[in-house]
Amino acid sequence: MEARRFYLAGQAFNAQDVWLIVFLLASFAFGLLFLTSWAGRVWCGWGCPQTVFLEGIFRPIERLIEGNATQRRQRDASGWNARKLLLKVIKQIIYVSIALILAHWALAFFVPVPMLASIIRHGPAGHGVLFTWAMGLTALIWFNFAWFREQLCIIVCPYGRLQSVLLDKQSLIIGYDEKRGEPRGKKLHVVASDSPAVGDCVDCHRCVAVCPTGIDIRRGAQMECIGCAQCIDACDEVMDRLERPRGLVRYDSLAGFESTPKQVLRPRLFIYAGLSAAAALAVFLDVVWLRTPFEANLLREGGTTYVLDGTTVRDQFELHLVNKHVEPADFELSVIAPEGMTVVLPQPHLHLGSLESLRTPIFATANRAEVRGPFDLNVRVRDVTAGRERTLTGHFIGPPNPPSN
Numbered sequence: 001m002e003a004r005r006f007y008l009a010g011q012a013f014n015a016q017d018v019w020l021i022v023f024l025l026a027s028f029a030f031g032l033l034f035l036t037s038w039a040g041r042v043w044c045g046w047g048c049p050q051t052v053f054l055e056g057i058f059r060p061i062e063r064l065i066e067g068n069a070t071q072r073r074q075r076d077a078s079g080w081n082a083r084k085l086l087l088k089v090i091k092q093i094i095y096v097s098i099a100l101i102l103a104h105w106a107l108a109f110f111v112p113v114p115m116l117a118s119i120i121r122h123g124p125a126g127h128g129v130l131f132t133w134a135m136g137l138t139a140l141i142w143f144n145f146a147w148f149r150e151q152l153c154i155i156v157c158p159y160g161r162l163q164s165v166l167l168d169k170q171s172l173i174i175g176y177d178e179k180r181g182e183p184r185g186k187k188l189h190v191v192a193s194d195s196p197a198v199g200d201c202v203d204c205h206r207c208v209a210v211c212p213t214g215i216d217i218r219r220g221a222q223m224e225c226i227g228c229a230q231c232i233d234a235c236d237e238v239m240d241r242l243e244r245p246r247g248l249v250r251y252d253s254l255a256g257f258e259s260t261p262k263q264v265l266r267p268r269l270f271i272y273a274g275l276s277a278a279a280a281l282a283v284f285l286d287v288v289w290l291r292t293p294f295e296a297n298l299l300r301e302g303g304t305t306y307v308l309d310g311t312t313v314r315d316q317f318e319l320h321l322v323n324k325h326v327e328p329a330d331f332e333l334s335v336i337a338p339e340g341m342t343v344v345l346p347q348p349h350l351h352l353g354s355l356e357s358l359r360t361p362i363f364a365t366a367n368r369a370e371v372r373g374p375f376d377l378n379v380r381v382r383d384v385t386a387g388r389e390r391t392l393t394g395h396f397i398g399p400p401n402p403p404s405n
């Protein structure tokens with residue numbers, strides 16, 4: 001990161017390749033729009049690291065130590081005692097340990113693992129910046145999973161806010177079958193469940209109790225729903241106990257819940273999929289096809305356009321070369337110049353490390369009497385390692401009027 005060098009999928013990237021990230025993110029974003037329109041918030045429920053880590057690691061640990069949600073709520077409401085303090089301390093120690101692991105894991109994306117391991121072994125002295133990052137990330141992860149939790153989905157995450165424009169009546173969502181569940185009721189309705197006036201929902205609030213964002217799915221699709229499907233499992237358990245069909249709360253589209261015709265393929269799906277594929281294709285074409293394993297730019301040396309030296313005119317150029325191989329590579333330079341011109345190339349053979357860059361001068365001199373106006377000068381850069389070459393064109397400029405003898 002510090003050197004602005006990035007290695008991914010066997011390719012080396014530098015700061016000039018940042019534009020690729022724009023296309024990659026665009027592809028990912030349109031892909032996410034496609035997925036949301038088609039299958040609702042499956043990303044939130046099954047793919048987002050926030051949900052995956054919370055539901056897969058932190059909450060199971062909490063359940064193991066402090067019991068289920070009801071037991072936790074009761075304990076939180078009760079006064080402090082030695083057992084409550086012990087359970088809370090154990091839980092937080094485990095949370096901080098996991099946050100430390102996750103923070104170092106995240107850092108390993110940017111710092112080579114052997115170097116990171118060595119830094120950990122030698123302590124924070126001498127690695128203040130990295131240590132601050134590690135501790136900052138640990139604190140952030142711990143704060144997020146120990147306390148902030150679903151508030152991130154509801155308050156911070158912009159994707160959650162977009163749900164109302166991304167979903168339509170045909171999108172798959174988690175919902176409550178109002179036709180089947182209403183009128184809801186407790187014991188009285190359970191007994192008389194055969195009656196058409198009585199719905200299958202026994203108003204047990206299990207679906208509300210398990211919901212991490214604390215919403216009641218029976219009130220319809222809501223922005224706070226992260227699609228975790230816990231209310232489905234909870235309601236199915238209740239239906240099993242009551243010997244009623246599962247699926248009172250289930251995955252379905254609004255059209256499905258309203259028993260109106262379903263239409264999976266809609267224009268918006270094709271538009272999102274097409275835009276996602278186009279952006280991904282741009283990255284693919286550049287990385288796999290158009291990309292040269294080196295970057296070369298021919299620039300005019302700053303300061304003067306040309307130098308008059310007796311009967312000659314001299315232009316000075318600078319070739320900026322970047323090796324974009326993941327390994328060191330060799331390059332050869334040559335200049336194709338018009339007859340009569342003298343070209344000095346101080347470094348015709350170059351050896352550069354991965355993502356190493358170099359600026360080398362090129363001096364072109366012509367007889368002043370023969371310079372009638374700007375003309376082209378071609379510099380050929382040959383990548384010996386990859387067998388690729390590029391020709392760059394510079395413009396030789398001299399004084400507007402040659403001297404009259």
Ligand code: SF4
Pocket residue numbers: 174207210211212213214215216217224225226227228229230231232
């Ligand atoms: S309503 Fe259901 S799916 Fe949505 S967040 Fe709550 S428990 Fe998860």
Ligand code: SF4
Pocket residue numbers: 176181200201202203204205206207208218234235238248249
């Ligand atoms: S869990 Fe099912 S039966 Fe119980 S309140 Fe929720 S929707 Fe109704």
